[in-house]
Amino acid sequence: MYLAVDIGGTKTLLAAFNDEGQQVSHFKFPTPENYDEFLKQLAENLPKLGEHDFRAATVAVPGKLDRPHGRVIALGNLPWRNEDIDADLERITHCPVEIENDAKLAGLSEALILKGEFKRALYLTFSTGIGIALINDGVIDTNVGDIGGDGMLLEHNGKLMPWEDFAAGKAIVEKYGKRASEIDDPNIWRNIVKDMAVGMIDLIAVLQPEVIIIGGGVGANFIKFGDLLIERLKTYETPMMSIPPIRPAVRAEEAVVYGCFELARARNNG
Numbered sequence: 001m002y003l004a005v006d007i008g009g010t011k012t013l014l015a016a017f018n019d020e021g022q023q024v025s026h027f028k029f030p031t032p033e034n035y036d037e038f039l040k041q042l043a044e045n046l047p048k049l050g051e052h053d054f055r056a057a058t059v060a061v062p063g064k065l066d067r068p069h070g071r072v073i074a075l076g077n078l079p080w081r082n083e084d085i086d087a088d089l090e091r092i093t094h095c096p097v098e099i100e101n102d103a104k105l106a107g108l109s110e111a112l113i114l115k116g117e118f119k120r121a122l123y124l125t126f127s128t129g130i131g132i133a134l135i136n137d138g139v140i141d142t143n144v145g146d147i148g149g150d151g152m153l154l155e156h157n158g159k160l161m162p163w164e165d166f167a168a169g170k171a172i173v174e175k176y177g178k179r180a181s182e183i184d185d186p187n188i189w190r191n192i193v194k195d196m197a198v199g200m201i202d203l204i205a206v207l208q209p210e211v212i213i214i215g216g217g218v219g220a221n222f223i224k225f226g227d228l229l230i231e232r233l234k235t236y237e238t239p240m241m242s243i244p245p246i247r248p249a250v251r252a253e254e255a256v257v258y259g260c261f262e263l264a265r266a267r268n269n270g
Helices: 035-049 085-093 102-113 163-167 169-176 186-207 222-234 255-268
Strands: 002-007 011-017 023-030 056-061 063-066 071-075 081-083 097-101 120-126 130-136 153-156 159-162 211-215 246-248
Touching (some): 002 035, 011 035, 011 255, 023 255, 035 085, 056 085, 056 255, 063 097, 071 085, 085 097, 097 102, 097 255, 102 130, 102 211, 102 255, 120 186, 130 163, 153 186, 159 163, 163 169, 169 186, 186 222
Parallel strands (some): 056 097, 120 211, 211 246
Antiparallel strands (some): 002 011, 011 023, 063 071, 153 159
């Protein structure tokens, strides 16, 4: 059995997977802002998954990591700083633990679905913020930064701004007063994809992916904006730079925990 721990700003999801990658149980609990309280809550809630002897666990967090030391440096939505998550959770779970960025785990899960078709996949999650993951032949490229769209400064309305400040889900709500799921006006979506495309084209030029996968809360509405986004990106196309296929995420809501399983199983099998 393998354990997935997806730590979000408001809730933490625990999931147990068997060797075949089937999710056999799961449980959610509110994520405390205090790290020590989180560890206490995790220890109390872990048995609710059932009696399991876990071979390995992966912990997903939305932030910047020190991977060699299994430490979270900083999170975007929790006040935790320089916490030794790997060591602390190993004492609770009694199995090897590895920490990884949540967007990269979601990207791993989605890229593996397309592995037979594409080897180099760029995963973008448009949610509260913008997460970025590059997956090469089923392996996470950790050279692509953990801070995602917050670390990309782009020109917007005459000044430099972090990409996610004007293109993420939170920015959409602030500008239009609606969540992406509530927007049906094609004219609004044209404006949204314009802001999405300006960052995507830079990533395409630098990372040269074979496919781009769009996930997250905004990405779950791909049917509303997918054609408009492709049309916008095609305006940037040149003989030297083609636009790769754009695909919606298959498991938009559960991609992170499935990525946790995939990474835990891969590391356990050496």
